[in-house]
Amino acid sequence: MEKYDIVIIGGGPAGLAAAVSARKNGIDSILILERDKELGGILNQCIHNGFGLHTFKEELTGPEYAQRFISQAQELDIAYKLNTMVMDISHDKIVTAMNREDGLFEIQAKAVILAMGCRERARGALNIPGFRPAGIYSAGTAQRLVNMEGYMPGREVVILGSGDIGLIMARRMTLEGAKVKVVSELMPYSGGLKRNIVQCLDDYGIPLKLSHTVVDIKGKERVEGVTIAEVDGKGKPIPGTEEFYSCDTLLLSVGLIPENELSGKMGVEMNPVTSGPKVNESLETNIEGVFACGNVLHVHDLVDFVSEEAAAAGKNAALYVKGEEAEAADGREIILRPVEGVRYTVPGTIHTARMDDTLTVRFRVGGVYKNCYVSVYFDEERVIHRRRQVVAPGEMEEVKLTKEQLLQYPDLKTVTFKIEDE
């Protein structure tokens, strides 16, 4: 059986950044396994700009951002296999994969980095009534068809859900000559970034209807139209508010789900809120030597932060392989507790002995809060109290904790994150 120090599952932005970081931290034996025919993952179909301001201080498109990391990985001579599907990872880190050249094969890894990304929530998860005609696509599928295959999925479009991919596709389809009639969002706020509402909808006069959903799809062979209705506070359609839109295409941009079938099967503990693994300060799962980063861990808005997170996972995996990972000392583990408006935190636990000087804790809020405070309590004491004009579920938040700060509280058991009015 072939052996590698670190096997990385997925060659998208997270896998690439983790590989580059692991190599820079002294690991020679690294293998990336990628199921697509090229590296770069979903960035290859994200041809719009706005990537990389954080990482490279310039504004890049998705493929350009991916190429920066692909070039780095190639210069560092990192091995990868394309067109390769990972079938299984055992608890002992034996990776079973297959491709056309090697057939079915096994690799023994000392450490595994999970970087499989996420996939889109589909119509089946939404319970929309109506027929099942052609013309219903997830926004990402439409994005792949238009940007990579060169096909237009339709001419008259309605979009359900205001996730970023849906907003980006509203603009893209409009530029390619389609008429995007409306974007309907079930929630009273958009799930996408504000900048995308401005430059993808407002710029083109595409209406965004908040608290509206699709209640019927008309058409037997091909979509002929959809009925949209307003919903009440509980998400139930309000009778009498129905409006019919004729269209040949319905795009769904209704959420992303981390792709964790492999993780679950190998015994990685999951956080039900993120649908990603539970991790500690090292981004290590409950299985020693198995790390997670990027959208498989929790869905991000910015690839820049994926790269940053993945670099940390790569470094920690390198330390683990070299046996340099600090002992968790007295075994003291600080629990991070999200309450009152904060839905989750990544990581979920901290061993202070293992953490770097600063640790970025990322989280999402459960609703839109204006003129609020992001507060962090060390047990009962409030130590961080940061005023924010607005926080929203569509935009990930972060707080940096320092080791120095945490060490000042030797008996600290719980760090609580919440949103407060004052």
Place this chain on the structure above:
Amino acid sequence: MAIGMETRNLICINCPMGCPLTVEMDGRTVVRVSGNTCKRGETYAHKEVTNPTRIVTSTVRVVDGASDMVSVKTKEDIPKGMIFDCVKALQGMQVTAPIHIGDVVVADVAGTGVDVVATKNVERRP
């Protein structure tokens, strides 16, 4: 507030931070920009209220390439009103592989003085 003073609220689109900007204007002159967290925000606000511009991204067909399409962008931002002319100029275009990031696909697109360049490497089909 003096006569002719006006405030406009914008969302900065330079990066995904999406800073909420407030632009105070006296007629057509920008008096003050606030809410931005970097210099780009201020530049954006000035442009957006006087001459709004956008980077345009699209795709072009590739002949003999490992991929059928290559992604492209305007090298710099172009006036908002020129977006559709720019996209129209790209329709039906074909380029032949190999093509590399930064290669000019259309020079001076739609008379904007801005080139459209490739944003992906597409090698020849093996």
